[in-house]
Amino acid sequence: xxxxxxxxxxxxxxxxxxxxxxxxxxxxxxxxxxxxxxxxxxxxxxxxxxxxxxxxxxxxxxxxxxxxxxxxxxxxxxxxxxxxxxxxxxxxxxxxxxxxxxxxxxxxxxxxxxxxxxxxxxxxxxxxxxxxxxxxxxxxxxxxxxxxxxxxxxxxxxxxxxxxxxxxxxxxxxxxxxxxxxxxxxxxxxxxxxxxxxxxxxxxxxxxxxxxxxxxxxxxxxxxxxxxxxxxxxxxxxxxxxxxxxxxxxxxxxxxxxxxxxxxxxxxxxx
Amino acid sequence: xxxxxxxxxxxxxxxxxxxxxxxxxxxxxxxxxxxxxxxxxxxxxxxxxxxxxxxxxxxxxxxxxxxxxxxxxxxxxxxxxxxxxxxxxxxxxxxxxxxxxxxxxxxxxxxxxxxxxxxxxxxxxxxxxxxxxxxxxxxxxxxxxxxxxxxxxxxxxxxxxxxxxxxxxxxxxxxxxxxxxxxxxxxxxxxxxxxxxxxxxxxxxxxxxxxxxxxxxxxxxxxxxxxxxxxxxxxxxxxxxxxxxxxxxxxxxxxxxxxxxxxxxxxxxxxxxxxxxxxxxxxxxxxxxxxxxxxxxxxxxxxxxxxxxxxxxxxxxxx
Numbered sequence: 001x002x003x004x005x006x007x008x009x010x011x012x013x014x015x016x017x018x019x020x021x022x023x024x025x026x027x028x029x030x031x032x033x034x035x036x037x038x039x040x041x042x043x044x045x046x047x048x049x050x051x052x053x054x055x056x057x058x059x060x061x062x063x064x065x066x067x068x069x070x071x072x073x074x075x076x077x078x079x080x081x082x083x084x085x086x087x088x089x090x091x092x093x094x095x096x097x098x099x100x101x102x103x104x105x106x107x108x109x110x111x112x113x114x115x116x117x118x119x120x121x122x123x124x125x126x127x128x129x130x131x132x133x134x135x136x137x138x139x140x141x142x143x144x145x146x147x148x149x150x151x152x153x154x155x156x157x158x159x160x161x162x163x164x165x166x167x168x169x170x171x172x173x174x175x176x177x178x179x180x181x182x183x184x185x186x187x188x189x190x191x192x193x194x195x196x197x198x199x200x201x202x203x204x205x206x207x208x209x210x211x212x213x214x215x216x217x218x219x220x221x222x223x224x225x226x227x228x229x230x231x232x233x234x235x236x237x238x239x240x241x242x243x244x245x246x247x248x249x250x251x252x253x254x255x256x257x258x259x260x261x262x263x264x265x266x267x268x269x270x271x
Numbered sequence: 272x273x274x275x276x277x278x279x280x281x282x283x284x285x286x287x288x289x290x291x292x293x294x295x296x297x298x299x300x301x302x303x304x305x306x307x308x309x310x311x312x313x314x315x316x317x318x319x320x321x322x323x324x325x326x327x328x329x330x331x332x333x334x335x336x337x338x339x340x341x342x343x344x345x346x347x348x349x350x351x352x353x354x355x356x357x358x359x360x361x362x363x364x365x366x367x368x369x370x371x372x373x374x375x376x377x378x379x380x381x382x383x384x385x386x387x388x389x390x391x392x393x394x395x396x397x398x399x400x401x402x403x404x405x406x407x408x409x410x411x412x413x414x415x416x417x418x419x420x421x422x423x424x425x426x427x428x429x430x431x432x433x434x435x436x437x438x439x440x441x442x443x444x445x446x447x448x449x450x451x452x453x454x455x456x457x458x459x460x461x462x463x464x465x466x467x468x469x470x471x472x473x474x475x476x477x478x479x480x481x482x483x484x485x486x487x488x489x490x491x492x493x494x495x496x497x498x499x500x501x502x503x504x505x506x507x508x509x510x511x512x513x514x515x516x517x518x519x520x521x522x523x524x525x526x527x528x529x530x531x532x533x534x535x536x537x538x539x540x541x542x543x544x545x546x547x548x549x550x551x552x553x554x555x556x557x558x559x560x561x562x563x564x565x566x567x568x569x570x571x572x573x574x575x576x577x578x579x580x581x582x583x584x585x586x587x588x589x590x
Contacts, residue, residue, distance in 0.1 A: 026384075027384075105368060113332040116385040116387070
């Protein structure tokens with residue numbers, strides 16, 4: 001050992017600005033790789049990620065589904081886009097749990113003491129969880145297909161729908177990044193997530209038609225991000241007027257990301 | 272440091288802090304800590320839980336902004352040029368901050384990449400460090416399969432990826448079994464021999480005694496003492512003579528008889544009398560003669576050299 005120690009300074013190492021955009025991209029990719037490796041090493045997590053939405057599919061398809069009628073549409077076709085959005089929303093909790101665990105284990109402290117880009121830890125986390133969401137959405141599409149869900153548009157529109165789902169998950173990930181930085185461990189992150197997601201996911205048009213909800217709830221259920229995303233995905237996969245719905249869903253996702261991401265990065269900075 | 276004049280920041284110090292203040296809602300606050308660590312030396316920052324040790328380390332590693340005061344690490348101000356500081360330091364934390372799902376090798380490569388080493392250099396450093404820390408055989412296993420001691424070694428290795436001239440070790444051996452602790456002490460000892468400047472926080476006096484050139488004791492966010500281990504011990508003063516008696520009455524009687532030797536009266540129900548041993552063996556003889564004249568039988572006799580534990584206890588009132 002110690003035969004010819006690797007010389008670090010000054011040649012092998014960029015002593016120039018560690019803060020450039022190029023470094024930010026490189027650091028973000030390094031962190032994304034790290035987070036995806038974790039997901040790959042613990043594949044059970046991916047399995048658990050689809051168990052919960054699968055139970056919802058079975059419940060709404062076979063238990064409640066018979067009692068729910070949505071005029072002019074096969075209920076399973078109405079249901080599945082809602083399930084996809086729900087899956088992405090709950091998948092975003094991963095961002096909070098992952099960051100909170102890194103924080104609790106002292107890993108964030110080490111990362112913050114490295115000359116790496118300040119936005120890479122959050123960026124890498126959100127990108128990894130977004131990538132994970134792509135897989136989960138594709139798996140859920142397959143499960144939907146198995147229980148009778150059929151798309152009625154073309155492959156490009158379906159892909160656009162998948163893109164909207166992933167974008168929505170991306171946006172929610174930033175919110176959960178903020179939550180993850182504010183709590184002290186994974187369980188706390190999990191606990192903090194549900195009260196936030198429940199009114200978004202369940203008081204929405206994801207599973208039922210809001211027109212039968214009480215008036216005070218109806219307005220919320222029709223005009224909130226989960227409903228906007230579900231509407232847009234339905235339009236992309238089932239047909240009908242699409243442009244406005246897609247634009248509304250995109251506006252929500254970009255809006256949330258643009259507002260929350262800088263706040264989350266600043267929070268990481270000063271946490 | 273005698274006072275807070277900034278001129279004390281010289282090129283011969285690798286870590287200098289002046290009047291660091293950081294307040295929190297709860298404990299762990301720092302109320303004006305000044306430190307100076309000459310290049311190539313080891314400073315032991317000693318204090319009980321919640322004394323503010325970690326807060327000081329976090330300010331020095333740029334992860335926490337001080338409310339007041341300033342600190343210069345490896346020639347760079349921690350607030351004005353944090354990235355320059357980060358390029359010069361290695362941090363090994365209180366919790367072994369390794370990613371459990373990555374292998375030892377991947378953990379080290381990741382730190383290298385995030386420290387902006389090239390891919391090949393980061394890979395080579397990982398191999399070297401695994402070898403140096405006796406982790407080569409475990410290098411391709413996820414860190415979650417490591418023992419506590421192995422994780423600490425990996426954590427320390429991660430702090431050394433870029434050969435940083437300044438190393439901050441926050442309770443590097445907390446929670447380790449004695450064998451692993453010895454093992455880690457040896458590793459840290461070797462680093463110091465290589466000229467690395469080290470600031471080490473610890474609750475273990477033995478650790479500070481063994482590794483540190485100088486010791487700063489902090490309590491409730493304030494420096495309460497500083498000096499070498501020997502200086503701190505001599506501050507507490509003398510060797511103590513402890514005399515054990517058969518019963519409380521003889522002990523009390525003996526304490527009265529030995530009053531002019533500055534004997535400390537035993538607490539109720541105590542059968543031991545302690546007195547400072549000023550003047551060596553002659554005093555022992557005088558004491559024993561005095562007791563023999565008074566017809567008091569001495570059951571047990573102990574000489575107690577001051578330890579850093581005593582210093583610590585007397586300074587902080589916390590064991």
